Amino acid sequence: MNILVIEDDPSVRTLVKAVLEHNGNSVSTADNATDGEANAVKDDYDMIVLDLGLPDGDGYEVCKNIRDKNVSTPVLILSGEQETDVKVKCLKVGADDYLTKPFNTEELIARMDAIKRRSESSGEQQLLCGELKVDLLRREFSVNGEKTQLTNNEFNLLVYFMKNKNRVISQEELAEKVWDIHFDTQTNYINVYISYLRKKIREHTDVDYIETIRKKGFLFRCE
Template sequence: MRILLIEDEAKLASFLKKGLEEQGYCVSVESNGSKALETAAVNQFDLILLDIMLPGQNGFEVLKNLRDFSVNTPIIFISALSESDHVIRGLDLGAVDYIKKPFDFEELKARIRNVARKFTSERASVLKVEDLVIDLINREVNRSGQAINLSKREFSLLQLLMNNANRVVSKTEIIDKIWDVQFDMSSNVVEVHMHQLRKKVDSDFAKKLIETKIGYGYRILGSLEKR
């Protein structure tokens, strides 16, 4: 899951980013409402965590403008404004949840999981290509019934490839959808992760599913089933 955290309190933003990344999420951070609006409009995120008291534009304005731009990414407000009218306004504008500061990090994680379950259920929770199966809710992968342990990035890479089965996914698209928006394009980190992923998914099996198209990108071969 790719999360945009919009929070101008640097210490809290750093804590949340670190904690969420340890849970396997890819987290980008913005501290200015106007800049965050631009980032959310031109990049694809699965969830936005949005403070209200922000420089540039406040959280209510950011949410309203995102919806005006037809950006329908689920949004959870995280704010010290705890009065009922603020909560009601945030939910009426289209937020899926509202968490009052200070909050317990475990509660935040649970609310994020709840959003993931709700919105994933509208699509698919399990992807299958040939004998390779990925459980998006429990974050489990197996091939021919054999469990495969993947890192957080490797899991996201595999999910992206499986959702685009038989289509070549470019390095640029991989970076855009999985890595932080500040990613260094000259880095070979994508190639390193893809090498590790192929070793884990293909090395012990006669049929190879992941293919490198030199100069273009990567693809996984086979019919995709979703459920």
């Protein structure tokens, strides 16, 4: 993979670069938010490893800004912050996963591999359900032929729903399979993303595709 590492700590940046290159990846680096964001927008990367604390800004803004510019490259956040609300905020601005410093290098590789697996289309190019169409290669979503902009997390959530249509999916399963994290019952970020996705679908159709099954999870209906 071609990976961009945005990290201002020289020791962490050197370590991550060495580990990733040892595993056969090509690695570019940036040590500040400005250069990192510019590189992420300008060049075609397979993944971005992004530190939260940067000298001229923070990882939240970098992630949000590249998502606003339609950069769908998967993002793994690195941070010393361990609070749940920090992790939730990262997911809300478009990050795909979060790894707390100090970290085990094997876990770093495992999480990146998991993100890569979720991003691949598994040989499929399109998913169809009623008025909904997902182009997995272009990462585009349309309702009744009208393109609808989704964030990276919303897109991944929709793809998982469509690949697992007509069965009840628990919040625990969504947390593990879509975000590769353990579900925390004290947070509602899964419900928040489902609400976002529902709203965007309902802007173009009267059909309710996502049904909440009380105390069990969610059902994506597709006849």
